[in-house]
Amino acid sequence: xxxxxxxxxxxxxxxxxxxxxxxxYSNSAxxxxxxxxxxxxxxxxxxMYTYSSGNKEDGRFTAQVDKSSxxxxxFIRDSQPSDSATYLCAMPEGGFLSGxxxxxxxxxxxxxxxx
Amino acid sequence: xxxxTQTPRHLVMGMTNKKSLKCEQxxxxxxxxxxxxxxxxxxxxMFVYSLEERVENNSVPSRFSxxxxxSSHLFLHLHTLQPEDSALYLCASSQEEERPLTxxxxxxxxxx
Numbered sequence: 001x002x003x004x005x006x007x008x009x010x011x012x013x014x015x016x017x018x019x020x021x022x023x024x025y026s027n028s029a030x031x032x033x034x035x036x037x038x039x040x041x042x043x044x045x046x047x048m049y050t051y052s053s054g055n056k057e058d059g060r061f062t063a064q065v066d067k068s069s070x071x072x073x074x075f076i077r078d079s080q081p082s083d084s085a086t087y088l089c090a091m092p093e094g095g096f097l098s099g100x101x102x103x104x105x106x107x108x109x110x111x112x113x114x115x
Numbered sequence: 116x117x118x119x120t121q122t123p124r125h126l127v128m129g130m131t132n133k134k135s136l137k138c139e140q141x142x143x144x145x146x147x148x149x150x151x152x153x154x155x156x157x158x159x160x161m162f163v164y165s166l167e168e169r170v171e172n173n174s175v176p177s178r179f180s181x182x183x184x185x186s187s188h189l190f191l192h193l194h195t196l197q198p199e200d201s202a203l204y205l206c207a208s209s210q211e212e213e214r215p216l217t218x219x220x221x222x223x224x225x226x227x
Binding site: 004008031032034036041042043044045046049088092098099100101102103104105106107108 | 119121145146148155156157158160163165166170171205207209211212213214215216217218219220221223
């Protein structure tokens with residue numbers, strides 16, 4: 001079983017739709033969860049960063065973590081064409097006081113929002 | 116300059132060439148990373164440097180040779196690469212464990 005599973009898409013939606021992006025993971029030791037957005041020909045940029053279970057909202061974006069199910073979600077409300085990108089989930093495996101973070105990534109989901 | 120800067124953005128090289136990728140971070144971070152991104156695969160961690168010391172090397176072939184002369188600069192030296200090494204090479208930096216990484220825009224490498 002792969003450590004982080006993510007549907008690669010593409011996911012095509014019309015402008016204004018609510019988008020749900022998801023990842024499942026197998027390592028119960030993960031405590032922090034990240035979503036990165038990557039535009040074509042660019043590096044990934046951090047979108048959301050959450051700790052443990054629950055919801056976190058930032059504008060049109062909501063990150064949700066369910067540690068009991070090992071399932072995380074990113075919701076995008078009122079999606080815009082500018083949201084068209086690949087969305088990567090990631091979880092860090094840093095050793096305590098190691099000073100660095102080893103991220104395990106999903107493959108990424110490509111999102112296409114049409115006008 | 117802010118964030119993480121990578122040069123060159125695009126590189127085409129033959130299998131017998133020697134080239135280097137450069138990364139510079141302006142964030143005061145203590146750790147720097149090289150990742151490889153290939154189509155339809157998750158990002159693959161190649162190397163980690165923490166406080167200028169290499170702390171991880173994920174079974175990367177010796178034709179890839181990293182160098183970290185100081186906490187702000189990271190290089191990836193390339194020699195006798197194979198066509199399957201064609202990919203986007205991403206540099207990143209971070210401050211502490213379990214914290215997000217800040218990525219550069221990447222260097223797109225094509226090996227002929």
